[in-house]
Amino acid sequence: MRILVLGATGLLGRALMETSAWRCDAVLGASSRDADLRDASAVHTLVARVAPQWVILAAAWTDVDGCESDAARAMAVNCEGALNVARAAKEAGSKLLFVSTDYVFDGGAPAPTAPYEVDHAIAPINAYGRSKAAAEAGLREILPQVCIVRTSWLYGIGGKSFPETILRAAASGKNLSVVEDQRGRPTYNRDLADIIAKLVRSNASGTFQAANSGACSWFELAQELVSAAQLAVTVSPTTSAAYPRPAARPAYSVLSLSSIRALGIEPRPWQQAVAAFVAERNAARGTPDQAVEKLAPASSGRIA
Numbered sequence: 001m002r003i004l005v006l007g008a009t010g011l012l013g014r015a016l017m018e019t020s021a022w023r024c025d026a027v028l029g030a031s032s033r034d035a036d037l038r039d040a041s042a043v044h045t046l047v048a049r050v051a052p053q054w055v056i057l058a059a060a061w062t063d064v065d066g067c068e069s070d071a072a073r074a075m076a077v078n079c080e081g082a083l084n085v086a087r088a089a090k091e092a093g094s095k096l097l098f099v100s101t102d103y104v105f106d107g108g109a110p111a112p113t114a115p116y117e118v119d120h121a122i123a124p125i126n127a128y129g130r131s132k133a134a135a136e137a138g139l140r141e142i143l144p145q146v147c148i149v150r151t152s153w154l155y156g157i158g159g160k161s162f163p164e165t166i167l168r169a170a171a172s173g174k175n176l177s178v179v180e181d182q183r184g185r186p187t188y189n190r191d192l193a194d195i196i197a198k199l200v201r202s203n204a205s206g207t208f209q210a211a212n213s214g215a216c217s218w219f220e221l222a223q224e225l226v227s228a229a230q231l232a233v234t235v236s237p238t239t240s241a242a243y244p245r246p247a248a249r250p251a252y253s254v255l256s257l258s259s260i261r262a263l264g265i266e267p268r269p270w271q272q273a274v275a276a277f278v279a280e281r282n283a284a285r286g287t288p289d290q291a292v293e294k295l296a297p298a299s300s301g302r303i304a
Ligand SMILES: NC(=O)c1ccc[n+]([C@@H]2O[C@H](COP(=O)([O-])OP(=O)(O)OC[C@H]3O[C@@H](n4cnc5c(N)ncnc54)[C@H](OP(=O)(O)O)[C@@H]3O)[C@@H](O)[C@H]2O)c1
Pocket: 006, 007, 008, 009, 010, 011, 012, 013, 030, 031, 032, 033, 035, 036, 037, 038, 057, 058, 059, 060, 061, 062, 063, 077, 081, 099, 100, 101, 102, 132, 151, 152, 153, 154, 155, 159, 160
């Protein structure tokens, strides 16, 4: 089976390129340098050239505050770009897996008392969430068999993420103030990549939600990170109101995992994933060249 990963240079894309869960499949990766999602013709040419059985769309404009200040660009990349991919996939006879977000939910009053199920009404409260929600709807129209995988609080080696920011700040000896009034499920990029590979291998279609199990606040996540990395700094709780940002964030965006559990997939608890991430980060520290080398394992390749 031939798989094309769009967004192969991103946090999730890198893990998708590296995971062994594909087994003997040919996995080809592309980034914006190969085809900008907004360029329908370039996307069409790329997908037609590779002619994959599956396209994994992990490319997006993920700067949530940036999207808020340029909602038109957010919509152009995250929605119109995704629809360009869907049309190209349809023409090539490829299946499509689209990575979406917990930010399609509002997380607001009345405060949810249980994790969001896949069929809960979506009501995004920021431009990024609106662009991904619009993409979900448009993709289902173009490709009714599309596989949509919502995830949340993604982190890993080789990209910007909250855990990386916390560990860098803590390593410099700074005491940290972290918001405790937003609750979600952290997701280690390697665990999500393995789940996505399983969904593809089982020919899944429909909407799924995938993250590590358990839930926490950003404050609790920071505490766990600092403890796992054995850093001697103090982490104090604060509120979102004390740290206003351009884009509103849902106070609660815990995704129910029942859709993947129904397929026998049980993600490990977020604390175990944090420990694995810290161990991977410690092992990789000071060897950035090796991390780049690992982008192209034996059975995989880059387009460009
Ligand atoms: N990060 C999170 O916390 C989070 C949470 C929930 C859901 N998600 C979703 O998970 C997926 C992966 O996110 P991520 O954090 O891995 O993203 P990321 O690290 O920000 O990487 C984004 C990827 O998208 C590509 N890209 C950006 N703009 C593009 C464009 N106009 N045309 C073509 N490619 C473009 C980038 O390519 P270049 O390197 O060439 O720029 C890069 O490969 C996304 O769909 C995101 O919405 C992320």
